[in-house]
Amino acid sequence: MKKISTILICAAAMANGLAANSTFTVDASHPAGKVSPMLYGLMTEEINHSYDGGLYAELIQNRAFLDNPTKPVHWSVVNGENSAATIALDSANVFNDKLTTSLRLTVTKADGKNSAGLANDGYWGIPVQPKTTYRAAMLARTDIDFSGPVTVSIVSDDGKKVYATEKFSGLTTAWKKFEVTLKTGKVAPTTKAHFVITLDQPGTIWLGMVSLFPPTWNDQPNGFRKDLMQMLVDLNPKFLRFPGGNYLEGDTVETRFDWKKTLGPIEERHGHPCPWGYRSTDGLGLLEFLKWCEDMKAEPLLAVYAGYNLKGAHINPGADLEPFVQEALEEIEYVIGDTNTKWGGQRAKDGHPAPFDLHYVEIGNEDWFDKSLSYDARFTQIHDAIKAKYPQLKTISSVGNEQPAKLRVHSRKPDMIDEHYYRSVNDFIHTSPDYATKYDRNGPEIFVGEWAAYETPFVPWDKRSQKEPPTPNLKAAIGDSVFMAAMERNSDLIKMQCYAPLLVNVNPGGRQWRPDMIGYDAISAYGSPSYYAFQMFSRNVGDEILATASAETAVQGCATRDAKTGEIFLKLVNPATNSVSLKIEITGVTALASKGSAITLAGNLGDSNSLTQPGKIIPVTKTLRGVKSGFTYELPPNSIVVLKLKSRS
Ligand code: AHR
Numbered sequence: 001m002k003k004i005s006t007i008l009i010c011a012a013a014m015a016n017g018l019a020a021n022s023t024f025t026v027d028a029s030h031p032a033g034k035v036s037p038m039l040y041g042l043m044t045e046e047i048n049h050s051y052d053g054g055l056y057a058e059l060i061q062n063r064a065f066l067d068n069p070t071k072p073v074h075w076s077v078v079n080g081e082n083s084a085a086t087i088a089l090d091s092a093n094v095f096n097d098k099l100t101t102s103l104r105l106t107v108t109k110a111d112g113k114n115s116a117g118l119a120n121d122g123y124w125g126i127p128v129q130p131k132t133t134y135r136a137a138m139l140a141r142t143d144i145d146f147s148g149p150v151t152v153s154i155v156s157d158d159g160k161k162v163y164a165t166e167k168f169s170g171l172t173t174a175w176k177k178f179e180v181t182l183k184t185g186k187v188a189p190t191t192k193a194h195f196v197i198t199l200d201q202p203g204t205i206w207l208g209m210v211s212l213f214p215p216t217w218n219d220q221p222n223g224f225r226k227d228l229m230q231m232l233v234d235l236n237p238k239f240l241r242f243p244g245g246n247y248l249e250g251d252t253v254e255t256r257f258d259w260k261k262t263l264g265p266i267e268e269r270h271g272h273p274c275p276w277g278y279r280s281t282d283g284l285g286l287l288e289f290l291k292w293c294e295d296m297k298a299e300p301l302l303a304v305y306a307g308y309n310l311k312g313a314h315i316n317p318g319a320d321l322e323p324f325v326q327e328a329l330e331e332i333e334y335v336i337g338d339t340n341t342k343w344g345g346q347r348a349k350d351g352h353p354a355p356f357d358l359h360y361v362e363i364g365n366e367d368w369f370d371k372s373l374s375y376d377a378r379f380t381q382i383h384d385a386i387k388a389k390y391p392q393l394k395t396i397s398s399v400g401n402e403q404p405a406k407l408r409v410h411s412r413k414p415d416m417i418d419e420h421y422y423r424s425v426n427d428f429i430h431t432s433p434d435y436a437t438k439y440d441r442n443g444p445e446i447f448v449g450e451w452a453a454y455e456t457p458f459v460p461w462d463k464r465s466q467k468e469p470p471t472p473n474l475k476a477a478i479g480d481s482v483f484m485a486a487m488e489r490n491s492d493l494i495k496m497q498c499y500a501p502l503l504v505n506v507n508p509g510g511r512q513w514r515p516d517m518i519g520y521d522a523i524s525a526y527g528s529p530s531y532y533a534f535q536m537f538s539r540n541v542g543d544e545i546l547a548t549a550s551a552e553t554a555v556q557g558c559a560t561r562d563a564k565t566g567e568i569f570l571k572l573v574n575p576a577t578n579s580v581s582l583k584i585e586i587t588g589v590t591a592l593a594s595k596g597s598a599i600t601l602a603g604n605l606g607d608s609n610s611l612t613q614p615g616k617i618i619p620v621t622k623t624l625r626g627v628k629s630g631f632t633y634e635l636p637p638n639s640i641v642v643l644k645l646k647s648r649s
Contacts, residue, residue, distance in 0.1 A: 026559045038299070064209045080116070089101045134183075137179045155195075239496060246276070252309050304363060312369075321382075361394070455472055475605040506611065529601060572639075576637060583630065592646070596645040
């Protein structure tokens with residue numbers, strides 16, 4: 001395999017991009033390798049309220065009253081001068097053994113004009129949109145003295161506006177599920193609202209679970225936020241790595257992602273503490289992950305629990321690990337098994353008879369943290385079991401080449417290894433991993449399963465980064481793009497890559513990590529410059545790698561070609577604070593159309609997007625003229641540029 005490299009000639013002047021002979025050469029005479037068709041994907045886990053308070057469209061926070069064992073957090077009493085109520089957790093009156101508490105509402109004083117009840121403040125507000133239908137569902141029962149009705153409403157925080165309201169009755173002493181539709185009128189969008197349940201007469205009711213959904217992506221019940229899904233689809237991802245990340249491992253074995261507990265109706269899901277400091281409802285469970293892939297036309301990249309937990313404990317390989325090996329096999333059976341298998345049949349019962357398109361299974365996550373050095377044996381045991389039953393699947397080791405040899409897998413050759421790179425912008429610009437010279441092309445394929453450039457002085461997990469904006473600025477996107485160009489140049493080896501983390505709820509207290517690619521609150525979302533840089537890369541890529549070389553410039557880049565159409569995608573990153581007149585030389589093409597297009601993301605290094613300025617820095621597409629085998633292109637300062645050139649070889 002020919003080595004694919006960009007030659008960087010270092011000179012002080014060039015660091016500023018000032019050299020007069022800045023040149024970027026593309027050799028189109030023959031492909032230097034194949035671009036992996038799976039190169040660009042997404043990584044996800046429950047972090048930063050990615051699902052609860054994020055993509056998973058549930059609007060009620062603490063819907064099953066399990067978030068705090070001593071008080072009904074996010075719920076409060078609603079009453080007035082002439083009405084009175086109390087609320088309390090009640091573990092003696094529960095809907096089932098999964099919902100291990102209920103909420104008792106006791107209204108002691110109320111009438112038709114003076115109602116009393118309780119309210120939920122949502123995930124930093126309930127989003128109110130005009131002319132929108134919301135679906136509310138409640139598990140409820142009463143005592144013999146109360147006959148209803150119950151009123152449910154979406155109300156402004158100042159109590160002055162009722163955006164939507166509906167009543168239901170029919171409560172009995174037995175638990176029942178009630179479903180109500182709430183429709184808003186012509187109202188101004190806001191998040192300054194809450195969800196209210198009131199009675200207009202004294203009485204006691206118990207609530208087992210309260211749920212409220214806005215319209216979802218493809219109208220799926222228990223589904224996803226439409227705006228966020230659209231943004232994810234727009235990234236053109238080929239795979240989704242889930243469920244983690246640390247979320248897979250959990251702090252302890254009991255709090256790992258226990259996939260069986262995430263199946264079935266939501267009232268059958270107890271939820272669990274996630275390692276990022278809050279409780280997950282498990283409303284977005286294994287089947288929802290898989291449907292999410294399907295909705296994006298992306299493949300699942302399933303990570304299975306491999307016996308290591310974040311607090312440092314591990315399960316010994318051998319007999320102790322065996323139940324977890326079986327659990328992993330059963331999980332795979334749920335994903336791809338025939339409907340006449342136990343878990344394939346369960347998938348069909350859960351509403352999805354067709355198997356999913358699974359090819360990659362990652363064994364654990366970041367197992368280099370296991371200082372007992374047990375990963376080699378744990379990997380081997382799980383790998384062998386998977387290969388015996390599903391020889392077609394590719395296994396991925398969670399310990400990459402960037403880790404010391406003693407932590408890596410040696411007993412087997414993993415099909416792939418997962419490397420993680422959270423690096424400063426400067427690190428990426430000056431020392432991106434040297435895939436061209438240091439990696440064995442005959443070794444395992446590489447999956448860069450987590451990476452991001454950070455532009456602040458703080459590593460992503462440093463608490464001090466909490467004071468920084470949740471999403472990165474253009475400077476970080478430039479670091480990202482230099483690294484993405486290196487991965488694309490070497491995508492004969494790097495088969496898949498995904499930025500992490502993907503999602504962040506930007507409300508105070510919403511995040512545990514920065515930088516994150518997409519920010520949102522309850523009603524709006526925006527892409528960071530890193531989001532748009534990734535989109536420019538993932539949507540403009542051919543299937544052949546073309547060798548590139550640069551001289552007398554700080555500009556870095558890569559080139560690919562679509563073998564069918566001949567279109568060349570030239571990606572250029574100018575990290576300098578001044579523009580660069582770049583001589584672009586394309587050899588090995590017989591014809592180049594003089595007209596192409598240029599997509600540019602450029603601005604001040606500190607420029608960023610936010611909820612209030614979602615489009616401050618976004619890619620701009622323009623027609624490119626004067627293309628020929630040698631032409632000069634003016635790269636703006638701090639820019640990421642994709643040139644699309646029509647060619648014949
Ligand atoms: O992406 C955030 C965290 O970084 C992941 O959960 C973990 O795998 C890594 O350390």
